[in-house]
Amino acid sequence: MTERQRIQQLPNELINQIAAGEVIERPASVVKEIVENALDAGATRIEIDIEDGGSKLIRVRDNGCGIYQDDLPLAFATHATSKISNFDDLEHVRTLGFRGEALPSIGSVAKTTLTSRSKDSEHAWQISPHLSLETTPAAHPPGTTIEIRDLFYNTPARKKFLKSERTERFHIEQLIQRLALGSPQATFILRQHGKTIGEYGGDTPEARVASVMGDELLEQAVPIDASSQEMRLWGWVGLPTYNHSQTDKQHFFINGRMIRDKVIVHAIRQAYQDVLYNRRHPIFVLHLDLDPALVDVNAHPAKHEVRFREARLTHDFIFSTLNHALRAHRPKQMQAVAPPPSMQPTAAPSSAQRAQTPLRFQTSMAGGQHRPSPSRSNARETERYYQWTHAPETPSQPITAPNEPQPTEHPLGYALAQVHGLFILAQNAQGLVLVDMHAAHERILYERFKAQLSSEQSSSQRLLMPQRFNLNGADHDILLAHQDWLKRLGFYFTLEANHININALPAILKHVAAADLLALILEELREYPSTTALKRMEDEILSSMACHRAIRANHSLSINEMNQLLRDIEQTPSSGQCNHGRPTWTQLSIDELDKLFMRGQ
Structure with missing residues (x-):
């Protein structure tokens, strides 16, 4: 019989590393936590620099409100945050970050340096928790820069699970694109080894979508804007003929937070089920705005999933909105248009024009x-054949017979x-x-x-x-x-x-x-x-x-x-x-x- 072990309090460093296992899956997870903090700080310009797919370096600089000198050590303390202070705040989360575990977890598995200057401070201050929790003066414009080097340097077992540099860079690039689609105020610049590989954002929703997905989605999509009770669904859903073999072009946001929830996925799939070709996936960018009290965003450590208070009501609202929009859409060719000039009565064409007159x-x-014209019934029609002829050349006659x-x-x-x-x-x-x-x-x-x-x-x-x-x-x-x-x-x-x-x-x-x-x-x-x-x-x-x-x-x-x-x-x-x-x-x-x-x- 084994000896009974005594219950003991775990050290903070081990607690943070355990939390890091839930929050930090790969370099893209680190970028997500840091960039979401920058957005919550009101940043309008966010620059992300990475090296070796983020495993060697992740540097995020923003022009947000910054952090006060006295608050810098608290930024790396467990469950310390400026975003919630009571239970009511937790029930009405309006920010992207809230769990209070990201920075301590990141600091426990990487060499992290945070430099920040609040907008009403004369100087910037810097802290490197892997060295000490003391702050030192630094040169920095208003805003914050977080530099993360050697991710998982002290947990080599975790580092072995990272994929190739190309794969990790792809995940970061895809993440920044999604964040740009959901952030109306910010511009994002992504660099790899000092070379810009993407710039995303825009002053309008259409410009943001075009910067990430090109103009094709806007041209091949049905615009959505519907409201019901305390919910509003807006954005764009691709036509059934504009689809993809994978689900990586599906973007859904709840109050600006990107999510992938099974209730949402089922509602959208059901709306497309009798118009989309088998094994193809719809393309969409959709935003659901609703009262924060109606959704629990604290249901998943990485904040990918949510829990709705009225899941059936939400599901049916999304399904009915998309189903109606897709079924009511009429292609441009099905809409009444004026005939082109070549179809209207014209004077006698010249010889050059006759040479270009279509058969x-x-x-x-x-x-x-x-x-007979189709307006007259001719059920006894028994034989038809067709002859090629040129358009008539009689002056002042229409080209069509x-x-x-x-x-x-x-x-x-x-x-x-x-x-x-x-x-x-x-x-x-x-x-x-x-x-x-x-x-x-x-x-x-x-x-x-x-x-x-x-x-x-x-x-x-x-x-x-x-x-x-x-x-x-x-x-x-x-x-x-x-x-x-x-x-x-x-x-x-x-x-x-x-x-x-x-x-x-x-x-x-x-x-x-x-x-x-x-x-x-x-x-x-x-x-x-x-x-x-x-x-x-x-x-x-x-x-x-x-x-x-x-x-x-x-x-x-x-x-x-x-x-x-x-x-x-x-x-x-x-x-x-x-x-x-x-x-x-x-x-x-x-x-x-x-x-x-x-x-x-």
């Missing part, structure tokens, strides 16, 4: 009759032909439109099924013969717990000790095999709560139905049928992608066509 489709019918519909009447224009039984070729004011028939029709049906299911929640289709399925004990308990919810959806069944008798299904799902439907319901309810399972189940079932009923390859369509499909696309939410996330149509502008054939060069 166009002209449709003829059997018997020499022109096709007089009996041909103007392409500006509808955003996607009018159908010209069916290509390989897969695509519809159409012409609009901007150029050519190419439509994937199956993908487009799939989205149209999918949205119709969703609307029908939503409006007919109490409508059921009774089965001619009840279908019986055996259940294990766990599945029986799941269905029993959600019995009322399933009845509101349109399911009617009776539960016995070890089986279920299904008597009726929702009317919209009457063509789905009852066995497959029951298996899907149980699978979803095992993993998710009923509200989330309902959404997932609807999406998966209706998606499968839409896919099987949509137009298949090599299905011949008349011109009128093709035009009707174009009109349906224009009226359908999220019609830019099918419910699997594939694009449904694309636009080739006149300028792009000119470049293909080197016109005007």
Whole structure:
């Protein structure tokens, strides 16, 4: 039997090293703690210098309010801070740093020197806690510089876990970019071995985003600005077609603090689930502003995760805001625009102009009759063929034929032909439109099924013969717990000790095999709560139905049928992608066509 050990108080140095294991994972963790302190000090310019990926040197200089001479030793004392003084402050944290462990922990595993001058002091003062806690005079402008050398010099086991210089530098660079996105007042300059590798910031939110992510996000994103009760969500979410293979382009901030929380991640993923291609990730920069009392930012040592007082309310607010914005967004091509000059009536073109006049489709019918405009029904149309012709040269006549519909009447224009039984070729004011028939029709049906299911929640289709399925004990308990919810959806069944008798299904799902439907319901309810399972189940079932009923390859369509499909696309939410996330149509502008054939060069 081992000898009983006595309880003893750990020395401060060991306590700080234990805390460092929680707070300091790598050089980027050190940079995060120091830069957040600079932001809390009101800095508007922060310069970060690193060497060897931060393991040899990290130097952070800011122009913030500085630290008084008498407070410098306290900056390296355990649980000493200027940011909270009572429990109410802890309940309403408005700063980025608050735990009071960062500087003591850093000073315990690295050679640290802090030089600071408050704005109302004549001189700066310096302290190096690894040498002593005495302060000495120093030359320094108003603000603070923290220099950290030889990270983990006294804990070599920790140093062995560091990655290559390139990897550690990447983590620091990514961290500074994220901090810049969440800091409206500061400019950040990052240098490696004295060479500037990044400068981030700006006077406006758009400028900050552009400095970090370029102009592409702003061009390929939907702006968000919504408020509900005590919450406001604003920023930008990338279009479903603008996505990434990893999650490193996802930035979320709560009251200016960058976080990655599972509630937030689930809400955003759910908003994109039927418009984003499989295994791709959305790109976004989002800010959630709310009362600090509604969120606990002290839930994680590194402050990456938070705890919401009303997690479900927050989740639903984020999901509904993004879902509405993505479904309501209409691409520029789908918005009404004035026709370009080349589409308007002109005088007779010169010979040089005629040489540059684009060819166009002209449709003829059997018997020499022109096709009717899409506004006139012609269900008996049986034969179509197309001839290439030049635009007419009659003076004062429009370039397009007089009996041909103007392409500006509808955003996607009018159908010209069916290509390989897969695509519809159409012409609009901007150029050519190419439509994937199956993908487009799939989205149209999918949205119709969703609307029908939503409006007919109490409508059921009774089965001619009840279908019986055996259940294990766990599945029986799941269905029993959600019995009322399933009845509101349109399911009617009776539960016995070890089986279920299904008597009726929702009317919209009457063509789905009852066995497959029951298996899907149980699978979803095992993993998710009923509200989330309902959404997932609807999406998966209706998606499968839409896919099987949509137009298949090599299905011949008349011109009128093709035009009707174009009109349906224009009226359908999220019609830019099918419910699997594939694009449904694309636009080739006149300028792009000119470049293909080197016109005007």
